Amino acid sequence: MPELPEMENYRRLLNEKIRGKTIINVEVTREKSVNLDVKRFREEVQGSKITGVERRAKYLIFKLDSGKNLLLHLMLGGLIYLDLGNDEIDRTKQVTLSFGNLNLFFIGLRLGFLHLLSNEELEKTLSELGPEPLDPSFSIQVFQQVIAKRRGVLKSTLVNQKFLAGIGNLYSDEICFEAKLLPKKKISDLVDEEKIELYKSIQSILLRGIILGGYMELPVFKGDKVTGRYNDNCYVYDREGESCHRCNGVIVRDKISSQKSFYCPLCQT
Template identity: 50%
Template sequence: MPELPEMENYKLLLNQRIIGRIITDVQVEREKSINVTVPLFQHALIGSSVREVERRAKHLLFHLSNSHVLVLHLMLGGMLFYGTEKEKPDRTVQVTISFGSMSLYFIGLRLGYLHYYDPVDAERFLQKLGPEPMESAFTISRFGQLMQKQSGTLKSVLVDQSVMAGIGNCYSDEICFEAGLLPSRRCKQLADPEMETLYHSMRHVLAEATRSGGYMEMPLFVEDRLTGGYDKQCKVYDREGEPCVRCGRPLIRHDVSSKKSFCCQHCQR
């Protein structure tokens, strides 16, 4: 599932390509992927343009010139592609938004959605989300206060979108490895130095993953060399049986709080 770095990467690349371009056509192959009727969706979008693409947690917000917002959540298996009909991958497309000869294809939205809201409803829809972990206002003090209130494991708390927004299965494991902490540790068990290390590890991993284009492998467009660049840099996620980069011991999969999790039981305490 795309997480904060993947959606931030999409945001940056799309802002370079679709801002100000008039939407000329809209096709919906799966009506359950949207929250209004297909005719209303098409009528609202065609003739408008995207003023800005913003990210909130694992969502992308397409701010339209008609003052409404498209809220995208890709969920498991969802991805985007921008290009021509000839260039698009051979994958099932649920929604297509066209800008002349170029289109933005919303792929694999079996669980994901692209909802159309007015600004008030969009804000209401997203208000349940916790703070953004990379914002400057999210200080180490605020992080510590927030985490100390939680009774769950690091794994369950880091992926809880109401606690902090944007982290999922992959980066929760990478953050815990960077901090030298097992995902099964309880938040309330952490000493102050461990909490500080966890905070800096979180900021470092998310920043590095974003700079490298996240871990999703399919490029956003032809000749996209950025998207997916972090996949080979993951140190533990989906690396069961591979040697730990720190100690050489085999990495294990040890599910925590009913979520798949990968770690090194030797290096992480």
């Protein structure tokens, strides 16, 4: 499932390509991917201009000049592809937004969705999300206040969207590795120094993920050289049986709170 770095990468690239452009046509091939009757959805979205693309947690928000918002959650298997002209890919599209010579394809929305919401509906939908870990206001002091209220193990806490917004299975493992902490360690057992290292690791790993364009398998558009470079630069995720880059230990795979997790048992304590 795309996490904060993947969605931030989408946000940046899409703002460069479609901000200020008018949606000329809307095609919906899977009714369950949208929240309105298809005819009404098309009528309300078609003719609107994209004033900007924002991100909150794992969501993208397409701001429309009508005052409404298209809220996207890709969920598991969801992808975005922007056809810059005569570059349509051989994938099943659930929703297509056309901007004249540009076509924005939403692919694999079997679990994901693209919902048209008012500002009030949008605020309500996102109201229970935790703080953004890369927001300038998210200081070490704020982090210490937030984590002091939590119990359970580190892995399940990091992926809890009410704790922090945007971290999922992959980056939670990478964060634990960077902080030299076992993902199954209990939050209550963390000492102050470990909490500080955890905070620093959350910041550095998410920024690294953004710089490397996340781990998506598909470029955002033809010629996109940024997206997906994290795939070949994971520290521990999906590297079971391989050598640890830090201590040459062997990366193991475990199940923690019903979620797969990868870590080095030698240098993560």
